[in-house]
Amino acid sequence: HAIATMLFDNVAYKNLIVNELILDKTGQKMSKSKGNTADPFVLFDKYGADVTRWYLVTTSPPWRPTLFDEEGLVEVQRKFFGTLVNTYSFFVLYANIDGFNYSEEKIPFENREEIDRWIISKLNSLIVEYKDLMDNYDVTKAARAVSTFTLDHLSNWYVRRCRRRFWKSEMNDNKLAAYQTLYECLVTVCKLTAPFAPFISEEIYQDLNSVTGKENFESIHLADFPAVGTIDKELELRMEIAQRVVYLTRAMRAKSNLKVRQPLKKIMVVVDKDKREPLSKMKNVILDEVNIKELIILEDDSEIVSKSAKANFKSLGPKFGKKVQLISKEVKDFTSAQIKALEDGNSVKLTIDGEEFSIELEDVEIVSSEIKGWFVESDGGVTVAIDTELDEGLIAEGLAREFVNRIQNMRKDAGFEVVDKINIKFTGSELLNNAVESFTKYVAGETLAENVEISDKLNGGFKQDWQIGDQSCSIQIERISF
Incomplete structure (x- = not known):
């Protein structure tokens, strides 16, 4: 400050962030004598x-x-930077195929x-x-915040849900909007x-x-700091509710050993009254994400959870004394309407x-049990129930998806290119x-x-043997030359 004041009649800076000590993973001060130091130049070369x-x-x-x-x-290298580079590589792959250079008018x-x-x-x-x-x-x-957006919203939701738009062969406004959006x-x-990461950000920016x-x-x-454009909070809320249902359903599938590629018949969801309409507007998104045929929105969980009541003697005893046994019998026979009234x-x-x-x-103590054939879980004000029973049609479609x-x-x-046409035997x-024949298209x-x-007769092309669940098969693919 003294030098800045003498030379420029002003302070050197107004605010300053000072780094605290960097300790080892156990909280000990780094020291050569302890052998717990980290050489930054080695880290730079490695990561x-x-x-x-x-x-x-x-x-x-x-x-x-x-x-x-x-x-x-x-973890940082794999999750954030790996995801950012993969998202950029995905964009570049299809942009080069379609010759996208943002020369068209902005949609x-x-x-x-x-x-x-x-x-x-x-x-x-x-x-x-x-x-x-x-x-x-x-x-x-x-x-x-940048990391969360890149991982959870841009890569795991937007790019994954929009892949088919980039796969399409023809360039139309829908596909162009996807390119422009991902580019932006x-x-x-x-x-x-x-x-925070000046080198990779510079390289991707310059390449784009x-x-x-x-x-x-x-x-x-x-470059200028990004300008703030349109913000639609109502749309963000709708998608957030949909994501919550999707993530909870995926976790339920994982627990019950039901792969996402296996379609299910029905899902029922219970949310607060103010979230039912937003959830209803996102039905198609949810059904597509969780691979379930039908979504039903319920006002309460009485249809997906069987509830019964029993007396809580610690509370009833002091209140009602000798009458407690008679009251406990009545509590045991409570209807679902009476239980809901208490809740x-x-x-x-x-x-x-x-x-x-x-x-x-x-x-009272309220005891909940799942309806047979259904798997139920709740989290963050959302209750989801999925029908886990499979019929022949669902099993066949699941096999076809695994085959794909x-x-x-x-x-x-x-080593085929993403645009290569093939023949399958x-x-x-x-x-x-039978399953593949039913879903040939x-x-x-x-x-x-x-x-x-x-x-x-699998005597040409690229051949591999597979085990799909309990089903064995041999598959041959051959690139078509035009």
């Missing part, structure tokens, strides 16, 4: 400076001691698909949150990442902008031998053969197959 910086910023606020664990660098926000409008709204909400956090020097929460997200994420020429800045570090905060009136008694929620998965793996193993059990559409044929 990169960006990964190291991002890890240190997101692990804990700079003004608090940081417990350094190299495993954290591995207005209101003319884009709902999921485009949602991710743009989430992006703009992120910009607002990020700017507020950075203005208050909360760099840790700012970087974490990538550029903005890079700008928000740049203060060199093709489109949308900005005239020499470097991302000289809603109301009392239930009982008349025994001409005497009236008022029963409150604390006077094996074909996709084979395409990668064989296969042989397997009667159940598997679906299989062909998902795998870019011109022909799907049952044959014992």
